[in-house]
Amino acid sequence: MSYLVLARKWRPQTFADLIGQEHVSQTLGNAIRTGRVHHAFLFTGARGVGKTSAARIFAKALNCEQGITAEPCNQCPSCLEISEGNGTDVLEIDGASNTGVDDVRELRENIRYLPSRSRFKIFIIDEVHMLSINAFNALLKTLEEPPDHAKFIFATTEPHKIPITILSRCQRFDFRKIPLPSVVSRLKEIVEVEKVEISERALTMVARRGEGSMRDALSTLDQVIAFCGDRAADEDVQGLLGLVDRRLLLDTVEALLQRDSRRLLEMVRRVDHLGYSYRQYGRDLVETFRSLVLCRVLDEPQELLDVTADELAELQALAAQAGLEDLQRIQGVLLKLESELAVSPMPHLTLEMVLLRLAQLPPTEDVGQLLKRLAELEKRLSRGGGVSSAPVPRSAPSSTAAAESSPPPEPTPKKVEAPAAPNSGKGDWPGLVEFVKARRRPLIASILEQASPLQLAPPILEIGLPRGSFALGQLDDPELVEALTALAGDYFGAAVKLRVTPLAVDVANVRPSLEQARRQQESDRQRRLRADALDHPLIKSAQDIFGASVKDVRPIDKGFV
Amino acid sequence: MTFEQILGHQSQKEILRRALASDRLAHAYLFEGPEGIGKRLMALGVARAVFCSRGTGCGDCVACRKVDHHNHPDLHLLEVEGTSIKIDQVRELQQSLSLRPLEAKKKICLINGAEYLNPAAGNALLKTLEEPPGDALIILLSAHPDRLLSTIRSRCQRLPFRRLQRDVLQQVLQQQLGIGDAESHVLSALAEGSFKKAFGKDRRLYLEQRRELLRELTALTGGAVLPRFEFAEKLAGQKEQLQEILGIFQTFFRDLLLHKHGRPENEWVNLDLREKIERVARLETEESLLLKLDALAATRLRLERNVNRQLAMEVLLQRLAPS
Numbered sequence: 001m002s003y004l005v006l007a008r009k010w011r012p013q014t015f016a017d018l019i020g021q022e023h024v025s026q027t028l029g030n031a032i033r034t035g036r037v038h039h040a041f042l043f044t045g046a047r048g049v050g051k052t053s054a055a056r057i058f059a060k061a062l063n064c065e066q067g068i069t070a071e072p073c074n075q076c077p078s079c080l081e082i083s084e085g086n087g088t089d090v091l092e093i094d095g096a097s098n099t100g101v102d103d104v105r106e107l108r109e110n111i112r113y114l115p116s117r118s119r120f121k122i123f124i125i126d127e128v129h130m131l132s133i134n135a136f137n138a139l140l141k142t143l144e145e146p147p148d149h150a151k152f153i154f155a156t157t158e159p160h161k162i163p164i165t166i167l168s169r170c171q172r173f174d175f176r177k178i179p180l181p182s183v184v185s186r187l188k189e190i191v192e193v194e195k196v197e198i199s200e201r202a203l204t205m206v207a208r209r210g211e212g213s214m215r216d217a218l219s220t221l222d223q224v225i226a227f228c229g230d231r232a233a234d235e236d237v238q239g240l241l242g243l244v245d246r247r248l249l250l251d252t253v254e255a256l257l258q259r260d261s262r263r264l265l266e267m268v269r270r271v272d273h274l275g276y277s278y279r280q281y282g283r284d285l286v287e288t289f290r291s292l293v294l295c296r297v298l299d300e301p302q303e304l305l306d307v308t309a310d311e312l313a314e315l316q317a318l319a320a321q322a323g324l325e326d327l328q329r330i331q332g333v334l335l336k337l338e339s340e341l342a343v344s345p346m347p348h349l350t351l352e353m354v355l356l357r358l359a360q361l362p363p364t365e366d367v368g369q370l371l372k373r374l375a376e377l378e379k380r381l382s383r384g385g386g387v388s389s390a391p392v393p394r395s396a397p398s399s400t401a402a403a404e405s406s407p408p409p410e411p412t413p414k415k416v417e418a419p420a421a422p423n424s425g426k427g428d429w430p431g432l433v434e435f436v437k438a439r440r441r442p443l444i445a446s447i448l449e450q451a452s453p454l455q456l457a458p459p460i461l462e463i464g465l466p467r468g469s470f471a472l473g474q475l476d477d478p479e480l481v482e483a484l485t486a487l488a489g490d491y492f493g494a495a496v497k498l499r500v501t502p503l504a505v506d507v508a509n510v511r512p513s514l515e516q517a518r519r520q521q522e523s524d525r526q527r528r529l530r531a532d533a534l535d536h537p538l539i540k541s542a543q544d545i546f547g548a549s550v551k552d553v554r555p556i557d558k559g560f561v
Numbered sequence: 562m563t564f565e566q567i568l569g570h571q572s573q574k575e576i577l578r579r580a581l582a583s584d585r586l587a588h589a590y591l592f593e594g595p596e597g598i599g600k601r602l603m604a605l606g607v608a609r610a611v612f613c614s615r616g617t618g619c620g621d622c623v624a625c626r627k628v629d630h631h632n633h634p635d636l637h638l639l640e641v642e643g644t645s646i647k648i649d650q651v652r653e654l655q656q657s658l659s660l661r662p663l664e665a666k667k668k669i670c671l672i673n674g675a676e677y678l679n680p681a682a683g684n685a686l687l688k689t690l691e692e693p694p695g696d697a698l699i700i701l702l703s704a705h706p707d708r709l710l711s712t713i714r715s716r717c718q719r720l721p722f723r724r725l726q727r728d729v730l731q732q733v734l735q736q737q738l739g740i741g742d743a744e745s746h747v748l749s750a751l752a753e754g755s756f757k758k759a760f761g762k763d764r765r766l767y768l769e770q771r772r773e774l775l776r777e778l779t780a781l782t783g784g785a786v787l788p789r790f791e792f793a794e795k796l797a798g799q800k801e802q803l804q805e806i807l808g809i810f811q812t813f814f815r816d817l818l819l820h821k822h823g824r825p826e827n828e829w830v831n832l833d834l835r836e837k838i839e840r841v842a843r844l845e846t847e848e849s850l851l852l853k854l855d856a857l858a859a860t861r862l863r864l865e866r867n868v869n870r871q872l873a874m875e876v877l878l879q880r881l882a883p884s
Binding site: 003005008046047048052085094096097099126127129130157213215216219220222223225226227229239240242261262265266269272273275277342343344345346349350352353356357360 | 684
């Protein structure tokens with residue numbers, strides 16, 4: 001047998017070895033001791049926390065030749081067989097490879113036979129979440145009332161994928177992530193036996209990389225031993241794990257707090273040059289800012305921070321350079337950066353941009369402070385003093401009182417191209433109509449469009465409307481007249497006196513209203529169009545040949561002629 | 562190919578060499594690192610070192626040659642079929658791993674592009690990966706290890722590979738392609754340490770079309786709308802290379818940013834466009850450059866999610882054109 005990785009070599013063989021899962025081992029042990037062993041178990045939890053190991057230990061405990069015991073002997077043939085994974089009565093099934101209903105049928109076929117040697121026939125189905133839905137359903141009846149000699153142990157990382165009907169038939173055990181100190185002490189045990197020299201600090205780094213998973217930590221330890229041999233220096237471990245140098249991180253933090261863009265770019269170049277992963281760099285930056293925030297909010301941060309006294313002093317000096325709001329904001333942005341880096345096609349650019357952005361941000365202001373300042377400002381305003389330099393707020397368009405003093409309105413009315421526009425420049429009739437439209441008073445605008453301007457010399461404005469017309473009736477409403485007066489006042493920049501004159505229907509010598517002018521223009525165009533069409537040689541010859549007559553002329557397109 | 566012939570990756574070679582020498586080779590490795598930097602070569606190097614009849618990976622013995630020609634009976638190669646690696650492929654692999662090796666001491670399996678294992682296939686691999694039958698060695702290669710199942714990652718010894726240094730790549734490019742200083746600089750900078758990119762299909766794009774594209778981009782003005790739409794249409798037509806083209810635009814604006822901050826020129830990508838960069842940099846502020854880079858990054862992300870290309874390009878150019 002060639003080399004066995006640590007995670008396999010040191011797979012726990014007794015409940016005592018199973019670290020961090022005391023709640024599981026105790027419950028199972030008690031069940032065995034009191035003779036109340038269920039027939040179906042579900043072990044769930046993150047990767048590498050001991051689910052499969054626990055299943056095997058439990059199987060050994062049930063089948064040990066020394067009798068059912070919470071502490072299997074690990075010496076009898078039954079125990080040894082299970083450890084090697086080829087027990088005749090303990091079937092370890094790969095649930096992810098044997099997913100179909102046929103596999104379950106085979107299992108049901110198999111379950112009827114008594115165990116060949118041991119007490120129980122134990123089915124360990126690992127990665128059980130991958131079974132198909134039919135396979136699960138085919139298992140239901142068997143799982144509910146299996147023969148006395150059968151036990152099921154399911155192990156999975158994804159319990160949410162398992163049907164509720166299966167869950168309800170199993171005793172479920174949730175495996176926890178293993179706390180850091182427990183991992184470290186286990187690693188220490190292992191390196192002692194393996195005769196590897198490695199400091200506790202390095203082991204902590206390794207354990208942290210495992211993120212609560214024993215197997216991850218052991219894989220990393222394997223890697224460290226493979227690289228460093230029997231003596232692992234802290235620097236080597238750090239380099240191997242790709243942890244970014246502290247100095248570089250602190251320099252970056254300093255440059256960020258001092259808003260030194262140039263230096264930040266230099267940092268990114270150095271990260272690239274040293275071959276660190278940008279993502280790791282981002283992650284470590286977040287971690288550093290977390291330390292700074294802790295330094296800022298706690299009186300004695302060393303309880304939560306794993307740093308030496310020198311490092312702490314350095315961190316505290318940095319933390320003093322910026323406000324808490326600032327630090328937290330930077331931390332927030334960096335947190336987002338980490339996930340962006342994972343998907344970015346150009347990570348170095350993403351990193352540079354975010355750092356430059358952060359360097360550009362103005363210092364934050366506390367919202368409470370701002371509100372206080374705002375309140376003070378309002379108080380001073382209401383007293384009427386101290387704000388002479390501020391621009392006078394422009395009065396609302398409908399208030400007549402302010403119209404006298406206010407400057408001419410800003411939206412200069414657009415000139416309408418109408419044939420009957422005698423007054424050029426500002427203050428003409430079409431301009432007024434356009435202005436009213438711009439002020440979103442469509443009702444007044446439409447009345448004005450139908451009206452003819454009789455006198456247009458501010459302060460007097462006289463408009464004529466055909467007697468008996470609907471628009472004239474509308475102007476009986478004093479409110480509307482007032483609004484119109486106010487609008488006109490705004491437009492001409494002076495108070496206006498409005499006079500409305502009813503006109504006889506057939507009066508010819510008044511200026512036509514805008515609507516009339518437009519209609520006139522339209523019919524002129526129609527006439528011209530008709531003449532053009534009739535003159536067309538094609539039409540003429542059509543008339544000649546077929547004796548046709550022109551009934552109607554319609555423009556194909558408005559802008560055609 | 563022996564380890565010596567593979568460029569860079571000194572510490573990774575050292576780790577593997579030591580593991581081989583002390584017979585501490587794990588049963589499952591995950592080689593992770595950007596596309597096209599030599600992970601596969603390295604894995605094949607390991608295979609040769611294990612199979613070699615002289616025990617060195619000499620390259621002359623029968624076993625080594627068989628590895629080189631991909632016809633060693635104990636070397637299995639799992640590649641992406643279609644869009645993913647499927648469960649049937651994994652079952653086939655399990656089947657063959659359960660048999661005894663034919664010629665060598667152990668079986669070796671390379672899974673190229675492990676992030677393409679579909680969920681069923683990935684899960685089916687778990688038990689095999691944890692305790693391979695017999696004495697097999699499984700090497701997973703992945704450019705995006707984060708997309709792998711965490712349960713797979715945890716079962717492997719991870720070996721991170723880093724980007725090749727730009728100057729190393731530049732040297733190789735000069736030697737192998739016989740191109741000049743400026744060109745090799747641009748190409749190596751754009752390839753971001755990946756041989757695959759530098760020698761692959763994008764070479765023409767990087768060397769020849771890049772200048773033209775950037776000329777058109779900088780010729781856009783705030784006022785004229787029509788050329789902008791025409792350019793957008795042209796870009797949208799480049800379905801295959803659009804991401805790379807936007808990448809080129811990103812490098813250009815990044816160069817401007819670096820120029821603004823007075824960084825040395827050898828950090829630039831588009832060294833051959835110095836005058837243009839200096840000219841355009843005068844028109845831009847840092848803030849406007851950052852906004853444009855944001856727009857580019859956002860567009861690239863959207864393109865991955867299948868937005869309407871034409872529309873995306875029009876919106877992008879609207880943002881990129883000087884206001």
